[in-house]
Amino acid sequence: MSLKYTIAPFSAWLQAVSKPFTVPVTGGPRPGAPRYRGWHINDVEKCIGCGTCSAICQNEAIDMVPVDDPVVGDSGLRPKIDYGRCCWCALCVDVCPSGSLGMSNEYVWADTDADVFRYIPGVDEKPWDDSELGWRREEGFELVDHDRVPMGMLDPDERTQTWAEVVIGYTEEQARVEASRCVDCGLCVAACPAHMHIPDYIGAIRDGDDARAVQIIYDNNAMPEMCGKVCTRRCESVCSIGVQGDPLAIRWLKRYATERFDNLAEVLQPQVERVGEGRTVAVIGGGPSGLTVAYYLAIRGFEVTVHEALPQVGGATFFGIPRYRFPMSSLEKQVDLLKSAGVKFVLNHRVDGDELTRMLAENDAVFMGVGLMKPMALRAPGEDLPGVIPALDMLREQNLGHEVDVGEKVVVVGGGNVAIDASRISRRLGAEVTIAYRRRVVDMPADDEEIEDAEAEGVEIVTQAIPLRVEATEDGKLDFVWGPAEMVQEEEGKRPRPKLIEGVENHLVVDRVIVAIGQGPDLDWLPTEISEKICNKWGYIEVDETGMTAVEGLYAGGDLVNDTADAISAIADGLRAVNGIVDKTRAQHV
Amino acid sequence: MTEQTALERRVQLWFGPQHPGITGNMAVQAWLEGDTLTSGVTHVGYLHRGFEKLMERRKFIQSFPIVCRICVPEPDTNEWLLAASIEELSGLDKEVPEKARWIRTLFLEMSRLSSMLMVLGGHVGAMGLGTAPNWLITLRDYILDRFEELTGARVYHMYVTYGGVRRDLPEGFAERLEANLQEIESKLPLVDNVIFDSAVFRKRAIGVGVVPEEWVDELGLTGPIVRAMGIARDTRTDYPYEKYGELDIEPMTTTGSDIFARAWMRRLEIAQSIDLIRQILAKMPTEGPYSAKLPNMLTWTIPAGETYVRAEASRGEMGYYVVTDGSDKIRRVHVRGPSYVHGVTLLERLMPGTNIADLSALMVSLQVCPPEIER
Amino acid sequence: MASSKFPLAPPEHSRPHAPMGEGCFLGETERQQPLALKEALAKIKNWFRANSLWVMAYGTGCGSIELRPLTTARFDMERFGMAMRPTPRQSNVLIISGYLSVKSLKRVIRAYEQMPSPKWVVGLGSCTINGGMYWDSYNTINRLDLYVPVDLYIAGCMPRPEALLEGFGVLMEKIKAGEANGWNHYLEQMDWYKENQKKLITDWDLPDYNW
Amino acid sequence: MKSFEEILDFAIDNEQKAHDLYMDIAEMATRPGMRQTFLEFAAQEMQHRERLEAIKAGKLPELDQARVETLGLSEHLVDVPVEKDMDYQSALLFAMKAEQRAYDLYAGLAKATDDPNLVTLFEGLAQEELKHKLHFEREYDDVVLGDN
Numbered sequence A: 001m002s003l004k005y006t007i008a009p010f011s012a013w014l015q016a017v018s019k020p021f022t023v024p025v026t027g028g029p030r031p032g033a034p035r036y037r038g039w040h041i042n043d044v045e046k047c048i049g050c051g052t053c054s055a056i057c058q059n060e061a062i063d064m065v066p067v068d069d070p071v072v073g074d075s076g077l078r079p080k081i082d083y084g085r086c087c088w089c090a091l092c093v094d095v096c097p098s099g100s101l102g103m104s105n106e107y108v109w110a111d112t113d114a115d116v117f118r119y120i121p122g123v124d125e126k127p128w129d130d131s132e133l134g135w136r137r138e139e140g141f142e143l144v145d146h147d148r149v150p151m152g153m154l155d156p157d158e159r160t161q162t163w164a165e166v167v168i169g170y171t172e173e174q175a176r177v178e179a180s181r182c183v184d185c186g187l188c189v190a191a192c193p194a195h196m197h198i199p200d201y202i203g204a205i206r207d208g209d210d211a212r213a214v215q216i217i218y219d220n221n222a223m224p225e226m227c228g229k230v231c232t233r234r235c236e237s238v239c240s241i242g243v244q245g246d247p248l249a250i251r252w253l254k255r256y257a258t259e260r261f262d263n264l265a266e267v268l269q270p271q272v273e274r275v276g277e278g279r280t281v282a283v284i285g286g287g288p289s290g291l292t293v294a295y296y297l298a299i300r301g302f303e304v305t306v307h308e309a310l311p312q313v314g315g316a317t318f319f320g321i322p323r324y325r326f327p328m329s330s331l332e333k334q335v336d337l338l339k340s341a342g343v344k345f346v347l348n349h350r351v352d353g354d355e356l357t358r359m360l361a362e363n364d365a366v367f368m369g370v371g372l373m374k375p376m377a378l379r380a381p382g383e384d385l386p387g388v389i390p391a392l393d394m395l396r397e398q399n400l401g402h403e404v405d406v407g408e409k410v411v412v413v414g415g416g417n418v419a420i421d422a423s424r425i426s427r428r429l430g431a432e433v434t435i436a437y438r439r440r441v442v443d444m445p446a447d448d449e450e451i452e453d454a455e456a457e458g459v460e461i462v463t464q465a466i467p468l469r470v471e472a473t474e475d476g477k478l479d480f481v482w483g484p485a486e487m488v489q490e491e492e493g494k495r496p497r498p499k500l501i502e503g504v505e506n507h508l509v510v511d512r513v514i515v516a517i518g519q520g521p522d523l524d525w526l527p528t529e530i531s532e533k534i535c536n537k538w539g540y541i542e543v544d545e546t547g548m549t550a551v552e553g554l555y556a557g558g559d560l561v562n563d564t565a566d567a568i569s570a571i572a573d574g575l576r577a578v579n580g581i582v583d584k585t586r587a588q589h590v
Numbered sequence B: 001m002t003e004q005t006a007l008e009r010r011v012q013l014w015f016g017p018q019h020p021g022i023t024g025n026m027a028v029q030a031w032l033e034g035d036t037l038t039s040g041v042t043h044v045g046y047l048h049r050g051f052e053k054l055m056e057r058r059k060f061i062q063s064f065p066i067v068c069r070i071c072v073p074e075p076d077t078n079e080w081l082l083a084a085s086i087e088e089l090s091g092l093d094k095e096v097p098e099k100a101r102w103i104r105t106l107f108l109e110m111s112r113l114s115s116m117l118m119v120l121g122g123h124v125g126a127m128g129l130g131t132a133p134n135w136l137i138t139l140r141d142y143i144l145d146r147f148e149e150l151t152g153a154r155v156y157h158m159y160v161t162y163g164g165v166r167r168d169l170p171e172g173f174a175e176r177l178e179a180n181l182q183e184i185e186s187k188l189p190l191v192d193n194v195i196f197d198s199a200v201f202r203k204r205a206i207g208v209g210v211v212p213e214e215w216v217d218e219l220g221l222t223g224p225i226v227r228a229m230g231i232a233r234d235t236r237t238d239y240p241y242e243k244y245g246e247l248d249i250e251p252m253t254t255t256g257s258d259i260f261a262r263a264w265m266r267r268l269e270i271a272q273s274i275d276l277i278r279q280i281l282a283k284m285p286t287e288g289p290y291s292a293k294l295p296n297m298l299t300w301t302i303p304a305g306e307t308y309v310r311a312e313a314s315r316g317e318m319g320y321y322v323v324t325d326g327s328d329k330i331r332r333v334h335v336r337g338p339s340y341v342h343g344v345t346l347l348e349r350l351m352p353g354t355n356i357a358d359l360s361a362l363m364v365s366l367q368v369c370p371p372e373i374e375r
Numbered sequence C: 001m002a003s004s005k006f007p008l009a010p011p012e013h014s015r016p017h018a019p020m021g022e023g024c025f026l027g028e029t030e031r032q033q034p035l036a037l038k039e040a041l042a043k044i045k046n047w048f049r050a051n052s053l054w055v056m057a058y059g060t061g062c063g064s065i066e067l068r069p070l071t072t073a074r075f076d077m078e079r080f081g082m083a084m085r086p087t088p089r090q091s092n093v094l095i096i097s098g099y100l101s102v103k104s105l106k107r108v109i110r111a112y113e114q115m116p117s118p119k120w121v122v123g124l125g126s127c128t129i130n131g132g133m134y135w136d137s138y139n140t141i142n143r144l145d146l147y148v149p150v151d152l153y154i155a156g157c158m159p160r161p162e163a164l165l166e167g168f169g170v171l172m173e174k175i176k177a178g179e180a181n182g183w184n185h186y187l188e189q190m191d192w193y194k195e196n197q198k199k200l201i202t203d204w205d206l207p208d209y210n211w
Numbered sequence D: 001m002k003s004f005e006e007i008l009d010f011a012i013d014n015e016q017k018a019h020d021l022y023m024d025i026a027e028m029a030t031r032p033g034m035r036q037t038f039l040e041f042a043a044q045e046m047q048h049r050e051r052l053e054a055i056k057a058g059k060l061p062e063l064d065q066a067r068v069e070t071l072g073l074s075e076h077l078v079d080v081p082v083e084k085d086m087d088y089q090s091a092l093l094f095a096m097k098a099e100q101r102a103y104d105l106y107a108g109l110a111k112a113t114d115d116p117n118l119v120t121l122f123e124g125l126a127q128e129e130l131k132h133k134l135h136f137e138r139e140y141d142d143v144v145l146g147d148n
Helices: A003-017 A052-056 A091-095 A172-179 A187-191 A198-206 A210-217 A224-230 A234-238 A250-259 A288-298 A328-340 A353-362 A391-399 A417-428 A448-456 A528-534 A567-589 B051-056 B061-067 B076-090 B098-125 B131-151 B173-195 B199-205 B215-220 B259-283 B338-350 B356-365 B370-374 C028-032 C035-050 C062-071 C102-114 C125-130 C161-176 C182-188 C190-200 D004-028 D032-056 D088-112 D116-144
Strands: A040-042 A062-066 A077-082 A101-103 A280-284 A303-307 A344-346 A365-368 A388-390 A409-413 A432-436 A460-462 A465-472 A478-488 A497-500 A506-510 A512-515 A554-556 B011-015 B027-033 B036-043 B305-312 B317-324 B330-336 C054-056 C083-085 C093-096 C120-124 C152-154
Touching (some): A003 B131, A052 A091, A172 A198, A198 A210, A224 A567, A280 A288, A388 A391, A409 A417, A409 A506, A448 A460, B011 B356, B036 B338, B036 B356, B076 B098, B098 B199, B098 B259, B098 B356, B215 B338, B259 B356, B338 B356, C152 C161, D004 D088
Parallel strands (some): A280 A365, C054 C093, C093 C120
Antiparallel strands (some): A062 A077, A478 A497, B305 B317
16 A cells, blocks of 8 residues: 555645634524524414414324404414424425414524423414514415316306306316315304305315215205305305415305206205104295295204295395396205205295284294395485386396386496396396496495406496486486595594595486495384384394294394395304204203 | 354344444344354344335325435435326326426435535544544535525425425525535545545455445346446436436446445545536526426325336435325335345345454445335 | 323423432432532532533434534534543433334333433434324334433424534533433332333333343 | 573573484384384483583583584485384484584574684584584494495
8 A cells, every 4th residue: 555545644634724614602503594494483463273284284283272262264273383293394384375374594492391392373472483584485386276266157248148147157177176275274164154064065076076065065055056156255255265365166166066966855865853743834035044944944844834925935036136146947946945845835925914923823933034125215316206216126027027127328326236236137138337336346345256247247337426316307317416425434444434525516317227225124014012022223133042033933034133134144044043943842842 | 172163153243223333223233253244134123114104194295294204314315206206196297397397406416415425424434534524524514504595404305395396596596505516626635635545444445345246136236336336327317307318417437346436436426416516507597487386285186096206316226106096195105215225135245254343334335324224 | 102001190200300319329428428518519510510421322313414413523512522422331411313213212221221320311303202203103102201211302303403502501501500310310210111111112121220 | 692501501402302302203103123213312312412511510621623524424315204104214314414404503603603702612512413413424324325
């Protein structure tokens, strides 16, 4: 072996004079890299407690613990992280639908106790709470699917020529893809007035078991096909995926599942205790709440009769919703299911006060869900002129198949779903339509989709327009006079109110003024001794937690009772009454 | 004194699991005559965690944090293999963006480099020489710094995912990496002095632990062990994956097939890796997405199928055989790591006749990684 | 590990650390010394002990990958008087660097018992705290302190070298304060530890204590 | 010119009249809900009266002179006649108009007066009535015009 190999290793001594690369210990440990995955931080204000972080954690290091009272859209839970399990993979951060969870770039924690290594980020104070650096959610890298499967719709130009359904519906493949976007957080269940088992049926659709999906849906909704088409979707507004992306198309998925089967009675074989054998229940009003009561009581053995003033049950879903949103065939399918469950219908029959008294005596229970039938008046000068019509009347006439004449130019006053329906119907009847609304588009109570659809169909929306008066013109038309409004923010957090700007008048010459500013209850037919007990000052009915009014055996629900006035709340009211009646019956058995 | 039989003269010696000369938590049960092994048996199982079983009950995305722990010094090959196999089975591989493929190639090559640096140090460390390992581990630490910056963690990166990578390269990353590469390059001549020009190392490495060429196909040897025999076999060139096909790369070879040759092989590959990283940085597109759009990872199901995906780890060919059954989890996965062949089968064959003092150096030169043997 | 398998709660576990008291580890001479002198001597001894931690280099789990950089010039543990030692007989700090399989546990117990007192155990990473990554694996233990007394946990997966240095700083403080007495506790609660160990190690062939 | 006390007495009397009117309508109402509503309105007028009496007794500070911004609803809505069966919408409208008339009265008096002290008093009373009007307007905006 040559001398070189003996000498060469000593060149290492050269390092003795080179710059040392020892990391100094003064000033604490080296900070982690800007996107270091250190201890968790959580913006608890942004966090909605959906638990998706907990679901994706393969180490079960994340528990959702209650820190606050649940509200709609926030479960009140927050992630608690166990660093005896965590592996700092940051999948929880990348999946976080609200984008609240993050990681700081701090990494030092030593303790003698094995049980201290857990805390609720953002709630339990930690030195790294305000850490600027660390691993964060990044736009463009999502572990959940933010993009909704687009729903096929008729072309806007085509729509105004036809009464056919605008929404085409998902194909099987589309539904499976859309269903697979669900992260099973369950916020929607809490938000849904009827607390439908949404993640469960979406899971069934994803797994290709549509029959099971329908069975789950019918657990607490007897009119799901209607909901699948026109529901106000409070579930979707809280969907955790919707915080950063498009919420799941829960409504369209329900629609898909229910449309799969023509004969629902075959699919649904409800296994429930028939507690109501030999008992009779009368339902006044064949709307969503009434039909819900009818179905769930009928499958439990009750003998149910539904009394309806119109020639067709369905209530507001029959006379109030245009056919291009909710076709007659869908409604008939629902009614067929009720008939097969044994529900009897008395149509074209308006119940009066005496009959109600008689019903209460003859039946084990009476359910009243007669809805809000009295349109709010415009109360502007000229409202009595012919040609100023309430939107509800117009919708009813249209849905009953009567001829409706709206002329060539129409102004619709209001911004709710009724206003949109009236204007879209008027478009289909060939009129030029303007919506005059007192507030801004964002304040409109109507569905955003509905507003968009209406605009696509050529409806013009004039906002911050306060109707001042209606005058008849010489050539038999109407002059709709309105003044502009400014929005006044009176209280923080509440919706701003419109205030008329004095002195400006705008004119709009039209053939019809359709008034859709709201509707109220019409309970004049009630016997005074009953209405005295059950009505509140606004004319609505008050019920207890079992759905029963102050009159024994008289239950109520629907728009008359709740303050949200949508179909799903009516269904929820119906379910509440069903539970009340069933519980009471069961108690009587014992 | 009566004459002892050969059997009586034999001494049984446990080498490991608690022994500084062993390459990890494993044991060799050796029978010695004098200081020469007559035979030896490897004992593994000290690190068994049942990865393949654990992956069967985790969703696809949840397997990432697991797989990188299969091989501690070089976790990234595992991440890539899992991603590539599932991408192939799901059809997502067509959607991996160009830039993601480049980043992945860079990532894999950085991982090889850091692993090679560590092992080269181990070669002399196993002989009791401390200087070179201390330098090389520090040099490796510079690469870990870049990993930390890129992926958010030093050791377990969990950076590759289905459809791409998790984050884009940070601003100025290439420059800082280049600076580290220059630092490493400037130190390598010194490292050469204390390793390859060291009389101790030469004396103990040349001609020791020779692996015969006929065992290559018989045992399924791969990686630097084979290339140290002069056989140009490298998964990166034989079955190019990601962007290796677009790089100027030739398998490095040397001859001798002994511990020295394998150490030299690693020295060559360090130089090659540095060159490749520079090539990648030069060719990588600066714009473009780094990840495909992913479906909901909590419910993602992929069609039934099976596939074998391989990659060149620093130790040799690493492969995943994955079977899926159409559910949201892997049905069965088999991790084919080079360490099992090298560290169990080959090592047991090489042990008879080896001096007990050389056993540690031999194990390092075979780059035995016990966690990967057991998984 | 399900708690039902271990009906006994850790009896006055290594936490909170009992002050150094009379125990079987004390030699005869120490027993006879007056209390004040004993305390003063203990303080001095602890100071020396804390500043010369000798760590056993046993790569029990993946955490050992971050121990290696600790010995290099970059993080340089030797400036704190710490050094890696090859055998248990020479060391007084046992690092359990992550998960322990049942098979490893047996060797760890043996190595731990062979170490001369006073001795300390440091658990690295999630795995030693509550199972970490391998909480549902059939071959790993979840809570280390059921089997050996743990004086310090350093969280991380893996803890970086800097975190390890900080952690060792905490351990040194504990030793100086005379609060790191897991080894004492192990002797006092030997039955409990042995019971737990034997529940897991079914092929028990160790002596009751590996002197 | 009337004195301070006299004017306050006049205002108190006005509130009392309004209270009596609501009580009368409540008597007439057949529907219990509406009766409740008017009783509440009447109670509110009583409160206003008490407030004025307190001012008269010098127990309360001067009237708040800050301009009250109303929504301007009553100005362009039609007046409703007092009926037996008023609904909530009409009741609100009626109340709104009544407060509007009271405002007009005080505002007119303020204009017709030269004594700066009296102007201040009348204007304060006018603003007070506007506040009451705003209360009803808000309710109308929330309940009746929910969809508009």
